[in-house]
Amino acid sequence: xxxxxxxxxxxxxxxxxxxxxxxxxxxxxxxxxxxxxxxxxxxxxxxxxxxxxxxxxxxxxxxxxxxxxxxxxxxxxxxxxxxxxxxxxxxxxxxxxxxxxxxxxxxxxxxxxxxxxxxxxxxxxxxxxxxxxxxxxxxxxxxxxxxxxxxxxxxxxxxxxxxxxxxxxxxxxxxxxxxxxxxxxxxxxxxxxxxxxxxxxxxxxxxxxxxxxxxxxxxxxxxxxxxxxxxxxxxxxxxxxxxxxx
Amino acid sequence: xxxxxxxxxxxxxxxxxxxxxxxxxxxxxxxxxxxxxxxxxxxxxxxxxxxxxxxxxxxxxxxxxxxxxxxxxxxxxxxxxxxxxxxxxxxxxxxxxxxxxxxxxxxxxxxxxxxxxxxxxxxxxxxxxxxxxxxxxxxxxxxxxxxxxxxxxxxxxxxxxxxxxxxxxxxxxxxxxxxxxxxxxxxxxxxxxxxxxxxxxxxxxxxxxxxxxxxxxxxxxxxxxxxxxxxxxxxxxxxxxxxxxx
DNA sequence: CTGGCGCATTGACCCAGATCAAGAATTGCG
DNA sequence: CGCAATTCTTGATCTGGGTCAATGCGCCAG
Numbered sequence: 001x002x003x004x005x006x007x008x009x010x011x012x013x014x015x016x017x018x019x020x021x022x023x024x025x026x027x028x029x030x031x032x033x034x035x036x037x038x039x040x041x042x043x044x045x046x047x048x049x050x051x052x053x054x055x056x057x058x059x060x061x062x063x064x065x066x067x068x069x070x071x072x073x074x075x076x077x078x079x080x081x082x083x084x085x086x087x088x089x090x091x092x093x094x095x096x097x098x099x100x101x102x103x104x105x106x107x108x109x110x111x112x113x114x115x116x117x118x119x120x121x122x123x124x125x126x127x128x129x130x131x132x133x134x135x136x137x138x139x140x141x142x143x144x145x146x147x148x149x150x151x152x153x154x155x156x157x158x159x160x161x162x163x164x165x166x167x168x169x170x171x172x173x174x175x176x177x178x179x180x181x182x183x184x185x186x187x188x189x190x191x192x193x194x195x196x197x198x199x200x201x202x203x204x205x206x207x208x209x210x211x212x213x214x215x216x217x218x219x220x221x222x223x224x225x226x227x228x229x230x231x232x233x234x235x236x237x238x239x240x241x242x243x244x245x246x
Numbered sequence: 247x248x249x250x251x252x253x254x255x256x257x258x259x260x261x262x263x264x265x266x267x268x269x270x271x272x273x274x275x276x277x278x279x280x281x282x283x284x285x286x287x288x289x290x291x292x293x294x295x296x297x298x299x300x301x302x303x304x305x306x307x308x309x310x311x312x313x314x315x316x317x318x319x320x321x322x323x324x325x326x327x328x329x330x331x332x333x334x335x336x337x338x339x340x341x342x343x344x345x346x347x348x349x350x351x352x353x354x355x356x357x358x359x360x361x362x363x364x365x366x367x368x369x370x371x372x373x374x375x376x377x378x379x380x381x382x383x384x385x386x387x388x389x390x391x392x393x394x395x396x397x398x399x400x401x402x403x404x405x406x407x408x409x410x411x412x413x414x415x416x417x418x419x420x421x422x423x424x425x426x427x428x429x430x431x432x433x434x435x436x437x438x439x440x441x442x443x444x445x446x447x448x449x450x451x452x453x454x455x456x457x458x459x460x461x462x463x464x465x466x467x468x469x470x471x472x473x474x475x476x477x478x479x480x481x482x483x484x485x486x487x488x489x490x491x492x
Numbered sequence: 493c494t495g496g497c498g499c500a501t502t503g504a505c506c507c508a509g510a511t512c513a514a515g516a517a518t519t520g521c522g
Numbered sequence: 523c524g525c526a527a528t529t530c531t532t533g534a535t536c537t538g539g540g541t542c543a544a545t546g547c548g549c550c551a552g
Binding site: 434435436446447450451453454467 | 499500501502
């Protein structure tokens with residue numbers, strides 16, 4: 001784990017984490033946030049915190065992917081959160097991390113020291129209001145995910161995950177060039193299995209099946225092409241009217 | 247659905263929903279909440295709102311149990327939230343309900359009209375801070391639940407649900423008379439199945455198995471006695487160190 | 493008391509996905 | 523470039539929980 005320093009200009013070029021923390025911040029509040037923030041980067045596979053560890057920062061994902069997961073003693077693990085760029089990590093007002101947090105790919109976090117951040121929250125109501133909005137969105141995502149875990153078939157699970165990632169990808173890049181989306185899968189088969197409550201073999205088989213049926217195309221093992229997003233959407237088993245943006 | 251009126255005194259006798267909404271309210275804020283609140287009661291099985299319906303109130307559960315659930319077109323349904331007394335229902339800042347909400351047992355809600363409630367949130371920061379705390383707790387519960395749905399066996403699922411209800415029950419009554427807890431199951435076998443991502447037959451079989459193995463005792467079909475909570479805890483598959491309070 | 497209705501239990505059978513076991517394809521590194 | 527370590531794919535087999543179907547148990551109405 002290495003500390004990185006971004007100068008002020010560079011920070012200006014990654015507005016994501018400020019927008020994430022506070023969509024309505026005034027200049028002087030941004031200044032205040034700048035004073036308590038620092039960047040940190042992790043390599044793929046590196047743990048960030050273990051469940052129960054003291055966590056003295058909150059953070060916003062700048063680049064890369066991180067996962068939150070819960071493990072049982074016998075090794076079964078379930079991913080319970082997937083953090084993509086602009087997502088918020090950490091929990092104001094709580095000392096210990098409730099989950100294992102791992103960098104899934106190379107990752108850069110924009111961290112804010114927790115205590116001063118909490119004090120700022122008390123003073124500036126729209127920061128906590130913004131955080132409330134984000135948390136409610138996360139709760140919606142978690143509930144969508146519960147439907148996936150509890151009631152969908154393996155094929156529907158895979159299709160749902162691909163659709164979620166594709167939508168996220170599209171919303172960040174804003175390059176929804178018609179249909180024909182494509183993206184790099186940020187997860188290994190094993191991570192996908194942990195996300196979906198499956199085994200990695202089943203994930204692999206179902207991806208092969210979707211490929212065989214022409215729902216997706218693979219370039220290499222990680223690059224996914226979705227020729228017809230509506231077709232993928234049907235495979236998810238969800239109502240056709242779109243569902244929640246995650 | 248019938249409107250009920252509670253007089254001010256009776257309202258004073260059910261402090262739950264005020265505490266739930268705002269642990270730190272001052273007298274005049276409570277006054278203000280009183281002005282926009284009304285009680286509403288529902289019978290077991292009655293729908294409260296359907297997914298997509300406009301929802302012009304937020305509420306706090308006074309008595310009874312309600313469920314949030316998501317349904318797929320083909321009838322598969324997954325419960326994604328279980329609201330017990332003191333829990334909060336609704337979502338400031340969102341017009342349409344994202345889930346079906348149903349009264350599982352006879353239910354009384356303490357409702358607040360949404361618009362004035364939202365305005366109050368903007369003015370009194372600790373209301374939104376309290377709501378943020380509650381939402382973060384709900385998110386923790388949802389994530390605990392994701393582990394249950396994704397990775398636990400049917401027996402562990404049932405044990406987990408019983409432990410969750412027993413803990414909730416105990417925390418409200420504050421009558422943890424040593425071990426030997428007992429409580430009335432507020433859910434039908436079908437509702438338990440929807441909670442756990444199982445079928446009602448499997449729920450029934452696993453309850454019978456836990457009874458046969460002496461982990462629980464049944465009096466009638468709904469009254470559960472837990473002679474040894476630690477034993478039940480072991481059956482959940484969780485770490486022994488307690489886990490999250492839900 | 494009796495029939496009907498809504499839950500709950502139990503049994504018999506089956507299948508989607510887990511498990512176990514080889515390999516194949518990539519990736520990385522000396 | 524070659525060898526090892528990862529990561530992924532595919533096959534064979536097994537099994538937990540789903541499905542279908544019958545039966546039991548209260549409970550209320552007549």
